[in-house]
Amino acid sequence: MRRAIACCGSLADVDPDDVPICTLNLKRSAEERTTSEWSTTQLCFLQAVYNAQQLRYDPLEYDLLSDSMLRLQEYVGIESDAVQDLLDADVLRHDTDRHHRLYSVTPAGRDAIGESYRRGVDYGHECGDLEESSEHVLAVEAARLYLEHEYAADPESPVTQVVPYYEIQDGSLPAATFMGTDEDAVEEVSESYSLHRLDLVGLDAEGEIRITLEAERVNNDHRRAVPADFDKMAACDPDEAIWVAMSHDAAHEILAALNDPLEGEPRVEKTYSESTPSSSFTIDEPGFSDIITVNQLLDRVDRPDPRDLQG
Known part of the structure; x- marks a missing residue:
């Protein structure tokens, strides 16, 4: 995204709030998405939240310290009722609105999107805590x-x-x-x-x-x-x-x-x-x-x- 913006203009002229997330890297195949109990949009939203809580995004696109996850809902195009279904099924958890809206993907949610927890990569020394919100x-x-x-x-x-x-x-x-x-x-x-x-x-x-x-x-x-x-x-x-x-x-x-x-x-x-x-x-x-x-x-x-x- 940075290269695309620089190619057509200047980063200094761009409002970061106007820059969306550009990747999801959803691991589920088309066949797996067809058989999932969750829609492709719901799976994409779970992946976006998981990426955000793992600090995978360029801060220009999404910054956990300052950006509400309502932005992720807008980027993915998911309706509030569909988010509520994820919350009700405990594949997604509403952490807080204290700083700004934050969700976390639960272990069941990670299973839904095929994200495994790897010691030394996703948790462990210098990486993170298991089941971290x-x-x-x-x-x-x-x-x-x-x-x-x-x-x-x-x-x-x-x-x-x-x-x-x-x-x-x-x-x-x-x-x-x-x-x-x-x-x-x-x-x-x-x-x-x-x-x-x-x-x-x-x-x-x-x-x-x-x-x-x-x-x-x-x-x-x-x-x-x-x-x-x-x-x-x-x-x-x-x-x-x-x-x-x-x-x-x-x-x-x-x-x-x-x-x-x-x-x-x-x-x-x-x-x-x-x-x-x-x-x-x-x-x-x-x-x-x-x-x-x-x-x-x-x-x-x-x-x-x-x-x-x-x-």
């Missing part, structure tokens, strides 16, 4: 840009490299493991923590972790998951352990889960009223030094014009 991808990508700008680009910072989805394999255990005396429990947790992944880390020139960051989507298991992420970051002994929350309310739910976890002792003793902005939290714990909402990240990140990027 579009909203979580957005949060991690916004946080990556923030760390690149605030730390890696700062000559005074020890951070020289920012790495997403950083896998750590070692014998370290979360602090909560040792709050009891059951040796069998310690062994069980030790095995489960032999391999864990951090959403983002900032490494110094020697490859040591100086910054850890977790982007947290609050769900039904957050009172267990949030303390586990705290322990995971604390075990790295970082200079800073940063949390990214999807909203102000979510930031308070994260703190509440650390104040009153389902298992083990409180990870954070300090509490705040619900009306306190998360930006006013002053917490200094091994697994918590700051918390930032996604919208705050998006406001802080000075993103280049997509027309200036290399396609």
Whole structure:
């Protein structure tokens, strides 16, 4: 698309909102589409959403950090009722309208379009999380840009490299493991923590972790998951352990889960009223030094014009 525009005019004269997605790469053959319970248009929309959540598109065509997926509906030409059918069948999930409309393709949706999850390509070290939502991808990508700008680009910072989805394999255990005396429990947790992944880390020139960051989507298991992420970051002994929350309310739910976890002792003793902005939290714990909402990240990140990027 960039070459086509440059051939007939100038990218500088084109509004990015007028540039549609140009590829789908739908894997289903014509015969498979005929036998599918979903129409070709529905399959194309699932593929477009999946491509977007995997960051496969040129930002000139579609940028997950700023573009609503309503644009994908327009590009594919799918009616709202057909989208609702996908949602009702749980092949598509409506993540949020908080930043802008975001959908995610579920495992059943990936099966429908023939997209397999390949470790080392679609998930794993530096690639992504298994069953990762579009909203979580957005949060991690916004946080990556923030760390690149605030730390890696700062000559005074020890951070020289920012790495997403950083896998750590070692014998370290979360602090909560040792709050009891059951040796069998310690062994069980030790095995489960032999391999864990951090959403983002900032490494110094020697490859040591100086910054850890977790982007947290609050769900039904957050009172267990949030303390586990705290322990995971604390075990790295970082200079800073940063949390990214999807909203102000979510930031308070994260703190509440650390104040009153389902298992083990409180990870954070300090509490705040619900009306306190998360930006006013002053917490200094091994697994918590700051918390930032996604919208705050998006406001802080000075993103280049997509027309200036290399396609």
